[in-house]
Amino acid sequence: MKITFLSIFPESFSSFLSFPVIERAVRNGLVDIEVKDIKDCTDGSFRAIDDSPYGGGAGLLLRVDALCNALSAVADASSRTILMGPKGKMFTQKMAHELAEEEHIILIAGHYEGVDERFRRYVDDEVSIGDYVLTGGESAAIVVAEAVIRLLDGVLRGKSSKEESFEDGILEYPQYTHPSVYDKAEVPEVLLGGNREEISRFCEFEAIRDTIRLRPDLLEEDRNFNFFSLHRDYRNESGIIRWLANRLPVPEILYEDDRYLVLSRPKGRTLASAERERILKTMAAVLKMLWSIDISDCPYDESLGKIVSGQRDRRLSYEAWRLIDESERIQMSEDMVFSHGSLRLDRIFVNGNGISCIIDMQYAGIADRYRDLASAIKLLEKEGIGMEEFINALDFDIDEKKLEVFLRIVNVL
Numbered sequence: 541m542k543i544t545f546l547s548i549f550p551e552s553f554s555s556f557l558s559f560p561v562i563e564r565a566v567r568n569g570l571v572d573i574e575v576k577d578i579k580d581c582t583d584g585s586f587r588a589i590d591d592s593p594y595g596g597g598a599g600l601l602l603r604v605d606a607l608c609n610a611l612s613a614v615a616d617a618s619s620r621t622i623l624m625g626p627k628g629k630m631f632t633q634k635m636a637h638e639l640a641e642e643e644h645i646i647l648i649a650g651h652y653e654g655v656d657e658r659f660r661r662y663v664d665d666e667v668s669i670g671d672y673v674l675t676g677g678e679s680a681a682i683v684v685a686e687a688v689i690r691l692l693d694g695v696l697r698g699k700s701s702k703e704e705s706f707e708d709g710i711l712e713y714p715q716y717t718h719p720s721v722y723d724k725a726e727v728p729e730v731l732l733g734g735n736r737e738e739i740s741r742f743c744e745f746e747a748i749r750d751t752i753r754l755r756p757d758l759l760e761e762d763r764n765f766n767f768f769s770l771h772r773d774y775r776n777e778s779g780i781i782r783w784l785a786n787r788l789p790v791p792e793i794l795y796e797d798d799r800y801l802v803l804s805r806p807k808g809r810t811l812a813s814a815e816r817e818r819i820l821k822t823m824a825a826v827l828k829m830l831w832s833i834d835i836s837d838c839p840y841d842e843s844l845g846k847i848v849s850g851q852r853d854r855r856l857s858y859e860a861w862r863l864i865d866e867s868e869r870i871q872m873s874e875d876m877v878f879s880h881g882s883l884r885l886d887r888i889f890v891n892g893n894g895i896s897c898i899i900d901m902q903y904a905g906i907a908d909r910y911r912d913l914a915s916a917i918k919l920l921e922k923e924g925i926g927m928e929e930f931i932n933a934l935d936f937d938i939d940e941k942k943l944e945v946f947l948r949i950v951n952v953l
């Protein structure tokens with residue numbers, strides 16, 4: 541890869557070029573770095589580089605003609621041109637990865653009060669390194685170049701950059717070195733033992749805990765990390781999972797506070813990637829498993845009656861109200877079981893021949909048997925598995941009228 545800095549102060553880059561990691565990367569041919577002086581691309585006359593703004597205002601602006609001349613002296617068809625400036629897109633680790641894939645990046649350091657507005661249409665991107673104003677873009681260009689260069693193959697020896705902060709969208713885990721005790725503060729015991737698996741589990745967990753504590757803004761979106769699933773605790777999902785712990789294969793709760801819930805990563809693969817026969821058998825086994833749970837002391841009520849009495853937090857559409865009302869009028873017999881409430885193939889994990897985990901429990905609780913039955917039938921239909929076949933696999937006498945009502949209810953709830 542090649543990186544070109546365009547600047548009116550080329551000497552600003554000399555200390556960067558002498559950083560050991562950067563020097564070695566250049567020496568080993570992993571990156572080619574060019575520093576181009578914008579002044580060399582002008583006729584050298586007074587005011588050829590910068591001038592005062594039309595309409596007045598403080599300071600000087602870099603001229604569009606000087607910048608364009610400099611850019612055409614270094615750019616070719618493979619170049620990605622980036623103007624450094626506080627109005628730009630915020631630089632992130634994700635962007636560093638994107639840029640590390642480029643053949644040639646040109647980082648243009650603005651200066652004085654900025655650049656002539658017309659220059660913006662000659663660049664691919666404008667990038668800022670933070671919400672503050674520097675006197676020039678040189679140090680910002682160095683920040684970007686350093687973050688990109690260290691991602692290039694062969695630049696970092698030993699340690700993989702993948703373990704670091706932001707690589708999974710979270711902060712890096714805390715690290716310790718000698719002495720093992722300092723001012724009564726001890727290195728966590730697990731790190732002193734040699735159990736690799738325990739250490740890596742500890743590190744992953746601490747990374748998540750630090751992120752929740754120090755940078756919760758990184759966690760605002762629901763996201764699936766490599767190792768854990770982390771999200772807000774929807775509708776007391778943690779309570780439901782705790783109640784289910786010895787009754788159903790559910791994820792382990794690794795961390796929870798009043799905002800976040802960190803769950804262990806399910807083992808195995810999801811049913812969404814399984815073949816037809818496996819899907820049919822597993823879905824039948826999941827329903828049987830759910831229905832065999834003793835609900836006598838289950839505190840989670842998801843029955844239609846509970847929904848109607850408004851004790852549930854879901855807002856109902858008029859259509860849903862109408863259907864539930866209709867279901868009451870035809871006096872369906874209630875057949876209460878433990879129900880998942882939002883079954884999907886990618887929420888069921890299989891391992892070998894068994895079910896290793898069922899996730900997304902926020903709507904689980906006591907409800908009519910037909911609630912999960914109806915959603916399973918719908919799911920299987922999409923996989924080309926007919927209702928007859930499924931009911932046979934379930935070994936179950938179906939009440940068609942009741943099923944019809946529930947098929948409509950699960951659609952609107």
Ligand code: ADE
Pocket residue numbers: 624625626650667668669670671672673674675676677680
């Ligand atoms: N030039 C001046 N301020 C800057 C910033 N915050 N980011 C990038 N370039 C800049």
